[in-house]
Amino acid sequence: MDKSSRYFYEVARQGSIKGASEKLFISQPTLTTAIKKLEENLDVILFHRKSKGVELTSSGWLYYRYVQDLFEKHSQMMHQLTDMKARSQGKIKLGIGEAWWECFASEVIKQFVEQHPNNSMYIEFGNGLSMLNQLLNGDIDLFIGHEIENIDPRHRVLFMPLFIEQEAWFVREGHPLLSNDLTSNELDNYPLIKVTPDHIRHTKILNDEGMEAFNLKQQKTGVVYELNSLKASIDMLKTSDAIMPYTDQVKEKMAELGIVTLPQGSEKSGSVGIYTKTEQVSESIQYLVSLLKGK
Template sequence: MMNRVNRYFLTVARTGNIKKASELLHITQPTLTTAIKKLESDMGVSLLIRRSKGVELTEYGQVFLRYVEEQQEKHLDLMHKIQDMHQREHGKLKIGVGEVWWELFVRHGITKYQEAHPHSSLYIEFGNHLSLMQHLIQGDIDLFIGHEIGGLKDLMAVMFRPLFQDQESYFVHRNHPLLNDKTFLESPSDAMSGFPLIRVTPGHSRYSSVLNNAFEYDQTFNQSNATAPVVYEVGSLLASLDLLETTNAIMPYSNKMNGWMEKNGMMCLHTDTSKIGNVGIYHKRQLDNDKAQFLINEILTMTTEI
């Protein structure tokens, strides 16, 4: 728990008023004033400037405030980790998933899981495949559903269970000019290059440490962003749809979402059959989590016809 006097100081600094701080802390003003003065005496500097309508931080006070806030963040992070460990000991399952797979089948698997384990806590994280791989390796999640990652470091103790393959489709809004362009199919890539590009939950070089050749990934990532004059990188599928609807942007996404996208008012402009991806489940090689295995089996069953 945070040091009592530091907690007093933090409350005073945030309220800018001794009276308000004492009320929040449920102590008397004299008790709070004495504690702050002793803190200043112990440190040998003034932390507060007393004004008629409140207090202000000195330069020393601002430095000390940053220190106290950092301590509070560390304390809260520690308590979160302890609580999470306690919940996992009692069967909490933590999974990662891309939004496309959540919409298509994972949420239905979760429904089956909840029916079978009504008292089990769940943690669900959305993100790109590299960030989820890093969380899996670090033990922050038990498994994740996404594309197979090429070039993983050889020592990564993970296993990939394939589910199905997909291809890359390009989506636009219903009135996009390319939908009526008769010459589009002659050279799709050239025609699309003149329009903004939307990348949903794109990869980032900060996660490339899980790969054999991080530099190579960096180069690929940077070059891919140079294929369009304007690129929108968005960490949310729904926000991407908003941009797609209000601009003439083009959004590459899995062809497995063609039907879902059409229901949401978007059109498949083109599918590149040469871009094939393997979709599956990643987990640690030594999987001793019965609940994770149950969810994996449910997903394997429901994706046989995708």
């Protein structure tokens, strides 16, 4: 970024030439001259001069947003460069769903850290589509989650299956459905809890068939609670008559928390595995993958 833009940005943030000059370690006359020259080059007035400080004009606000965007992009680029250096030195960035962390991944990570004490790690929690987006953007190296159907073939990713899981329905203790023969119609009479649901902004990685399926799922009628936290979802479950569809792999942990599994299970099942962007990954990631496969 050029010097005049940096000077302008600091004056706008401080609201005064004096404050900005102290931050920039330059004299007030030098800074005043630089701002005037910038205004001449742009052929606009950027600041209203007042007895105590300055205020941005409408043109100044427009230019401020432009410069601010440049600063943010520069900061992002520097962060990415730093991150690339850290990853070249062994840092691993892992994405995972909360259920799989609870079920097995925390123990695997513990084992990995014991064997690789000098490796830094970054762990991001979220759902499949958001994690896949981060993988494709290079923000994470791999993630553990359900196999995602209808990924646009332009996005080349590798999926390594680990196991098949079944969906279960969870409710609070004393829920009315526990005393009845369960039917699909009865389920529709109760609120539905969605744990870390997919968001429309992440569906750009799907093909047309995937988008259509996503849109159909959003058309469910009735009360729906969407929470981006498993713990918050459990709290909501305990204080309402809601039903929470979730993996049956956590039945025992749910029982310890006072959450009951409905006797009639869901028919939904899915493959859980590891996604990477390519087959060529670092030795440390290969080792982590081998631990996950042997869990």
